[in-house]
Amino acid sequence: MVDENERNNLKVDFFIIDNTPIGGVERVTCSLINLFFEKGIKVDYVISMQNKFEKPHFPYPEISNYINLNCSSKELEEKLYQQFIALEIKNLIFQGDNMSISIALLKAAKRAGVKAIPQYHGSPHAYLDKYISGNDIVKNPYLALKYLFARATRPFKLLKLKKYLVLAENGIACVSHGSANEIKKIFKNSQVINERVFTIYNPLHLELQNINTDINQKSNNIVYLSRLENKHKNSFLVVKAWNEIAHKYPNWQLDILGDGAISDKMKNYVDENKITNVVFHGMITEIAPHLSKSKISILTSNCEGLGMGILESICYKNAVVCTKSDGGITDLVKHKKSGLIVARNDHKGFAKSMEKLMNDEQLRTEYANESYKIASNFSDEEIIEEWRKRFEL
Incomplete structure (x- = not known):
């Protein structure tokens, strides 16, 4: 049980691959951080792997500290681990759609004792499948090769997705029931994964x-x-x-x-x-x-x-x-x-x-x-x- 004092002092930090562009994920992440501030949840640090632009497009709170690791995905696990220890981060929400980056983050979080929860903004089919129709192939036969390659590599992508979901010991927050149900259906024989997947909607942030x-x-x-x-x-x-x-x-x-x-x-x-x-x-x-x-x-x-x-x-x-x-x-x-x-x-x-x-x-x-x-x-x-x-x- 969490006592009232600890509840009122909850602090959650964030990781986003790049917080500077104009995009849907960047926008809803900014909205969620602002909502946390409004509702009394502290956000001391927003960590990015890299920044494309000098400043974020969306209005993040000025009182947070923004850290750009400026690193590659290969360096990410070690860089994050060092930051987690140095900044004494205990709770983290992160942009969890990129498999390689998410796996690196979850490994760093486990080493550092951080409770990290991915916010899954997409659909597993966007990662596993190619959106190529029969009409597309008729117009451009080369796409048939891309489609066949996607089918051939799908089992390996499934294994990577499963590895990510198994590493996410604190659960996976899908932004819709539709996405959550897709994950559960794909891994219907895994009780562990099905128990970890849940839904929390993005904040609407409109009056x-x-x-x-x-x-x-x-x-x-x-x-x-x-x-x-x-x-x-x-x-x-x-x-x-x-x-x-x-x-x-x-x-x-x-x-x-x-x-x-x-x-x-x-x-x-x-x-x-x-x-x-x-x-x-x-x-x-x-x-x-x-x-x-x-x-x-x-x-x-x-x-x-x-x-x-x-x-x-x-x-x-x-x-x-x-x-x-x-x-x-x-x-x-x-x-x-x-x-x-x-x-x-x-x-x-x-x-x-x-x-x-x-x-x-x-x-x-x-x-x-x-x-x-x-x-x-x-x-x-x-x-x-x-x-x-x-x-x-």
Whole structure:
């Protein structure tokens, strides 16, 4: 049992591979650290393996100490061990999606007597499998070799994933039930792993009472909020789907919020097909103005640990169309109850689902109101209490 004095003096430090970029993991890690400060949990140190930029993009608390190890993954275990001992770190939450880095950290933590819990932001299938469709292979036969190589190496990746999960003696915090259930299903014969996997949602960090959710004030805007890349986000599907119907709805606009490796490819496609009612806004941090005025939010991912952009869209009462991705999208969207879920890589089916919501105000309202109920599951108090329990066990 933990006495009240020890409970009030709980200190948890953090490790993140790189805390400086603009990204979903960086954003939710920053939100969690700020939430810990607000709720009286001390965070003295935020340790990074490396920093791409000089300063973090997101507003981390200034009263924490930021340590950049500036090392390779091969050096990481020893560097972390030295830091854990020197800084007298006892509790640690870390970004637990990279297998090699996570294994190195867990080994260092065990040597130093640190209670380390990985926060697993993704889906195990994103690590184990290649998202290559039959159509992709037809267009580019070389991808068949990549697919076969992925299948051949899958057993070795499974062993590495199992090693990571076995090393995580204090449990694995998945950010969605969907991701947690995927791990449990893959290792259904391992009671140890199944007992260690649990779910703690990312903090929403929005004041719901301050959000204008008046559906009648919304405009004919559709929002896509994501990093623009193909491997996991499958972003090109967005413009392919919009091209199917954009010409029929000149009074609707698609707003693309984000940037990434295929940004230019998407813009070129839009220009080549003379699609006029789409706007690329680039990487932005103030998403509220876009979510508050839009009616529909979309997501085309192959995998999502949770899908914070969709969660925030739900809080602004946007109706949702998304793909049946691996991970936690089903924590947020129930097909034909609180939104529409489309098979992956089906751009025509995705276009039809968007069109269905664009033409049916009553259905949009019904889905928006139903999905809004989910927001109550992301209470800051419940999230912080779950983390307290894990470090007080």
